[in-house]
Amino acid sequence: MTTQVSHPSTGQTQAHIANLTMMTVKPRSLWQDAWSRLIKNKASVIGMVVIVIFTLLAIFASVIAPHNPLQINSGKGFTPPMWIPVGPNGVPADPNFIFGTDTLGRDVLSRTLYGARVSMTVGFLPTFIIIFVGTIVGLFAGYRGGRIDNLLMRITDVVYAFPDLLFFIIVMVTLRQTPIGQMMNGLFLLFSALAVVNWVGFARIVRGQVLSLKEKEFVEAARCIGATDSRIMFRHLLPNSLGPVIILTAMSIPGMIITEAVLGYLGLGLIPSTNPKDFFITSWGASMLEGQTAINAQPWLLLLPAIAVSLVVLAFTFLGDGLRDALDPRLQGTQ
């Protein structure tokens, strides 16, 4: 703020100028401000483009894939990628199989495209459930305090103290043969395990936000004008807590994708399908497991899914960094 010691009319003139300036500029919400900061960040934009591309590939895998990912082409196994004339086993390249084939002669590109379905679903589906549950719990715990809050914090401590990967492995190993373990080719169980571990992070971050926000005067003002508790929570506290939730979302998706890939690689992720009608047929983790057995003869088998995982994870990380800068909580509520 500036201090004015000058003639009183200068103040008026300045107010008038400020008024005119405001009349000519469009109203901008803090969300719009954040968005314009985000799209100025090149890495985030590239990240978003990559994510959109992979999402589209995942959805339309059945249309885009040049071959049926399950089709075994006997005699065509070990085909190297197109640009390598002859593979290590003496098999010549085949222009039909851009990225070559696996041991059974299945098209690597098609299988990788189908693998995107698992990774993108793992990235998004459990996340939305987690955000929903975590945010509501965090909102109530932070606003009401007391017992709910205490309980939440103790659960959080337990979940944080337990090694994530060990938990996933134990759950997947012990429940894999049960009907639940078989649902969605094993993905349902994986999603549930991911959700159990990750929702506390969201609950905690929302709780922290709410704890500091509820002391602010605008919340007191809301109570004063007669707003009910649920109105205060959902109209006043929630919209002001979403920034960190969005950042955390972008930051935790890569972790989930990597977890799926690791579990798939350990043979504990998706149960590979042989039914061409299934939506989920193979995953990148499972492909890497198949690929590593013949890593010297067919390095492309391992490399293509590994590159795909890295690209998607990197894209989300870039986006998360950009979101963090764009939504910097320190900027909230100030000019």
Next chain:
Amino acid sequence: MAANEVLLNVVDLVKHFPIMKGVLIQKQVGAVHAVDGVSFDIRKGETLGLVGESGCGKSTTGRAILQLHRPTSGSVFYEGKDLVKLKGENLRKTRRRMQMIFQDPYASLNPRMTVGQIITEPMLIHDMTTQKDTQGHAERLLKLVGLNPAYTSRYPHEFSGGQRQRIGIARALALEPALIVCDEPISALDVSIQAQVVNLLEDLQAELGLTYLFIAHDLSMVRHISDRVAVMYLGIIVELTSRDELYANALHPYTQALLSAVPIPDPVIEANRKRIILVGDVPSPVNPPSGCRFRTRCPLAAEICKEKKPEFREVAPDHWVACHMV
């Protein structure tokens, strides 16, 4: 102004904030005696100034009156009803007539809502308008507080501190209140803006017949706007009288000390007058002094001040003081 008609009656209001300790099992180990038994009337159409050093419980008093902090004990009578005993829907309906203007113009507006949404939300909550009529009401309220009615779709961060304070005033006015608690509404503003906001509050009072409880941390700020002034120290009111009486004939040593800190524009008087300088800090409200709370800093303190709590009594017509030596 209807002569001395009482709008709100505060009786022995107490607010203690418990101090809790313990990780799993919380135990109360003490309490902040933020407000410790204050009684006063607010008269219809007046401005009652509430003055005291920072931390003496002014905001807590204002909030306890509005039931934003539920009082530990005491009563607040409004139109024959004790607000302290009201709950839920009844409280929300009655409180409609009492609103608040806050100190921090940056923290008091929801940054995610437009100005139009902020100032019409109260009316929507109380079914005083429908969604499709909000635009008209928003423009009317902005005009009322001297802002451009075209600003309804703007967000708070696009405004200056003074403009935000006007938005806060518009929100309070939306419910057509009888009483507005102004909690240091100008302390956070530039000196050049303060007078504008005070003038606006005075104009609105004249136009709408409002009653104000105007909180400030020094006597110079309330002098201009108040009809009567209450002086607070460490959770209690030590002196309450009309403005002119207070500035001419302050009786409590604490009020006298505060007054001697206010500069007088005449250099001769300013140079020759007797100053009472307060020594020491305000004691902690967790463990306030026995007897008179001011005794640790009072130049007149005697033995009785330690033993007996001075009664808050009317020593002259309409002049209340809590001090053994008066």
